Amino acid sequence: MLKTETPSTRHPDLDLYDTPDLVNAFVDDQFEAVKAVQAAAPRLAEAVERALPRIKAGGRLLYAGAGTSGRLGVLDSVELYPTFSWPRERAVAILAGGQSAMFVAVEGAEDDTAQGSADLAALQPTANDVVLALAASGGTPYVLGAIAAARAAGALTIGFANNPDAPVTAQAEIGITLDTGPEVISGSTRLKAGSAQKMALNTFSSALMVRLNKVYGNLMVDLKPTNAKLVRRALALTVRASGASEEAAKAVLAQCDHHVKVAVVALKNGVGVDEARAQLEAADGSIRRALKAA
Template identity: 85%
Template sequence: MLNTETPSTRHPDLDSYATPALLDAFIADQNAAVAAVQAAAPQLAAAVDAALPRIRAGGRLLYAGAGTSGRLGVLDSVELYPTFSWPRERAVAVIAGGASAMFVAVEGAEDDRAQGAADLAALQPGPNDVALLLAASGATPYVLGAIEAARAAGALTIGFANNPGAPVAAQADIGITLDTGPEVISGSTRLKAGTSQKIALNTFSSALMVRLNKVYGNLMVDLKATNAKLVRRALALTVRASGASEADAQAALAQCDQHVKTALVMLGRGVGADEARALLDAADGSVSRALHP
């Protein structure tokens, strides 16, 4: 029996717990998710380093999964645009059962290997693309079909699974095993197995974005200021990183469509928006190098 399906021996009387003890059991069990990702750090680092040149060459991040894993892939792909101004067309996710499976479970769809291959192939993957294949069991047919299609197109494949020796990890170019063990509720991989996948995806994509110069220091300076909250955040980040007054920061941001990176170079180098953009382009998007060539 797979580790993720094996009944936990730690809480055999879970249904009799009082609410505080019940919550303690669920919360404490999540520690295993963090430990599993920490153990997989070398493989995650290898994945970031292998993905980086492909993404720099214009490749995309392509996600495929089913159920909870599929929804986590969609979540990671969607959040890269507002957080890092990553183009939507360069982070694309497919999920077993189609887009509606984000909201209504389509359980049988995960068993369709041919559909997984077809959905991934429909994205027209190429050698510069990076496919992230997610399956808690590590043997989901839909995801295995997606791996086949990605590999056939020459894309880099990175497989995430929660069981040692899983086909999803073994068949990918880089396998990342997040060995979270049995769940508190037996087989419910939306618990710590899902948590570990969320942490791993956050870690991978955030590290990749840092390497792509989407961050200045530890500040999120390439965000898309698409609502009032993010406009305020852009102003606060510009003031903090530049040391300029709020009025000067606001004036700079108004001239560059609220783009923090551009505003920082404008303020730091005493140039206009067009020249600041040119300096950033020459520095491969690095604020540090644009400010201190």
Template identity: 70%
Template sequence: MLNTETPSLQHPDLDLYDSARLMQALVDDQRAAVEAVRAAAPALAAAVDAALPRIAAGGRLLYAGAGTSGRLGVLDSVELVPTFSWPRERAVAVLAGGEGAMFVAVEGAEDDEHQGRRDIEVLQPGPDDVLIGIAASGHTPYVLGALAAGRTAACLTIGVANNPGAAVLAASEHPILLDTGNEIISGSTRLKAGTAQKIALNSFSSALMVRLNKVYGNLMVDMKATNAKLVRRAVALTMRAAGVDEATAREALGRCDFSVKTAVVMLLKQLDAPSALALLGRHDGSVRRALAGR
């Protein structure tokens, strides 16, 4: 039996717990998710290094999964757009059962290996693309089909699974084992297995964005200011990075379509918006290198 499916011996009387004890047990069990990702950090770093030149060359991040794993892939792909101004068409997730499965479970869809292959093939993948297959069990046919299509198209393949020896890991160039063990509620991989997947995906994509010059220091300077909250965040980031007051930050942002990295270079290099954009372009969008260069 898979580790993720093996009944836990720690809380055999879980259904008898009162709410306080039940909550403590559920929360405490999540600690194993962090430890599992810690153990996988070297493998994740290697995957970032392998993905970086492909993504820098114009490749896409492709995600494939079913159920909770698939929904976490969708979440990671969607969040890259406002957080890092990542083009929507360059972060694409496919989910067993289609888009509707994001909201309503589509039973049996995860068993369709051919559909997994077809869903990736329709995206016309290529050698610059990076495909991340996610499956808690590590044996989901839909994900295995997607990975097979990725390999055929010469994509870089990354497999994320929560069981040692999983087929998804064997089918990937960069296997990421998140060995979370059994679940406090037997077989419910939406618990710590899912938590570990969320941490791993978030860490992988965030590290990749940092390496792609989407961050200055530890500041999110390539965000999209698409609502009032994000406008305030853009102003605060510009104030901090450039050491200016709010009025100065807002004025600079207003002259560059609220691009934080452009505003920072404008203010610190005393440039107009087109010149700051050109300077950033000469330095691959790196604020740090633009400030040090010409």
């Protein structure tokens, strides 16, 4: 039996717990998710390093999964645009059962290997693409089909699973095992297995974006200010990163469509926004290098 399916020996009488103990059982078990991601950190670092040159060459992040794992892939893909201004067309997720499966479980869709292969192939993967294949069990046929199609196209494949020695991690070029063990509710991988996958995806994509110069210090200077909250955040980030007054930061942000990176370089280098953009482009989008080159 898969470890994720094995009944937990820690909580055999879960249904008899009073509410405080019941809540604590679920909360405490989440620490195992953190430990699993910590153990996988070296493989995550390898995945970032292997993915970086492909993404720099114009590749995409392609996510493939089913059920909770697939939905977590969708979540990671859609959050990259507002957080890092990552183009939506360069972070694409496929989900067993199609888009509607994001909201309503489509039972049986995950068992279709051919559909996983066809859905991934429909994205026309290239050798510069990076495919993130997600399956808590590690043996989901839909995901294995996606891996096969990705490898046939020469794309880099990174497999995430919550069971050791899983087909998903074995068949991908880089296998990342998040060994979370049995769940508090047997087999419910939306619990700590899902938490570990979310952490691992956040870690991978965020580290990749840092390496792509989307962050200055620890500030998210390439966000897309698509609402009032994010406009305020862009202003606060510009003030903090540049040391300029709020009034000066507002004026420059208004000239560059609230692009924090451009505003910071313009303010610190004392140049106009067009020159700031040119300096950033020459520095491969790195604020640090743009400031040193001035």
